[in-house]
């Protein structure tokens with residue numbers, strides 16, 4: 001077994017069991033600021049994500065959800081602790097992030113944006129085109145291959161960002177509120193599409209959201225974070241079988257779980273608002 005260790009912290013020596021895809025051990029993150037107090041965004045976070053698991057993280061604004069995602073993406077190094085990620089297929093990228101604000105290049109066409117990761121990996125040009133086209137179709141952007149992002153709606157831009165992540169066939173999708181900027185209807189369409197794609201490709205997903213309904217529909221487990229400094233205060237199993245569709249929302253157990261999660265989060269959210 002191989003491990004990608006996303007930290008320079010010393011290893012504790014034990015090895016993640018094969019079923020754990022991601023292991024976050026005692027991770028803290030402190031933003032250092034000149035002449036102002038440091039911000040402790042994460043405090044001693046422990047968390048595991050199983051192989052092929054869909055784990056969502058919810059918590060009040062500013063509790064460190066995005067920081068944790070960026071640490072997992074290797075974009076920020078934890079101040080303390082260690083992240084172990086089991087990299088199984090060396091020919092595939094370990095992670096692909098998708099952010100709320102699309103993060104696609106405005107000067108590239110839709111096709112070039114989707115192909116970006118494949119080009120960077122040196123995939124043969126015609127093969128890259130073929131794979132990009134496949135995903136452009138899959139996310140409903142056929143006919144827009146040569147369009148520039150400036151001519152696309154927000155929903156279409158986010159589809160480009162999703163296709164760009166899916167096309168490289170990452171082992172882990174790191175998604176930071178990918179549907180937050182979309183209208184409610186489009187959000188529902190893309191949630192269902194994501195459910196289908198993740199099922200087909202057996203991705204491991206780390207998903208940040210503010211939306212409890214979205215977390216319940218999509219996830220195997222939900223991690224609730226406390227207000228800053230962010231800690232994991234509770235992990236909840238989502239008991240619904242897969243495949244799931246939006247119909248699941250009509251299940252009384254769905255509403256009960258949503259109420260239960262909200263009862264738990266409410267105090268922290270109100271504190272942040274005040």
Ligand SMILES: Nc1ncnc2c1ncn2[C@@H]1O[C@H](COP(=O)(O)OP(=O)(O)OP(=O)(O)O)[C@@H](O)[C@H]1O
Nearest residue numbers: 031033039041060061062063064065066067068228
């Ligand atoms: N570059 C930075 N410098 C200083 N503080 C920062 C920086 N980036 C984030 N923070 C602070 O760290 C804390 C955690 O931020 P983070 O964005 O991870 O939270 P979040 O839970 O994702 O928030 P939201 O739900 O509002 O997106 C917040 O208090 C934020 O203000």
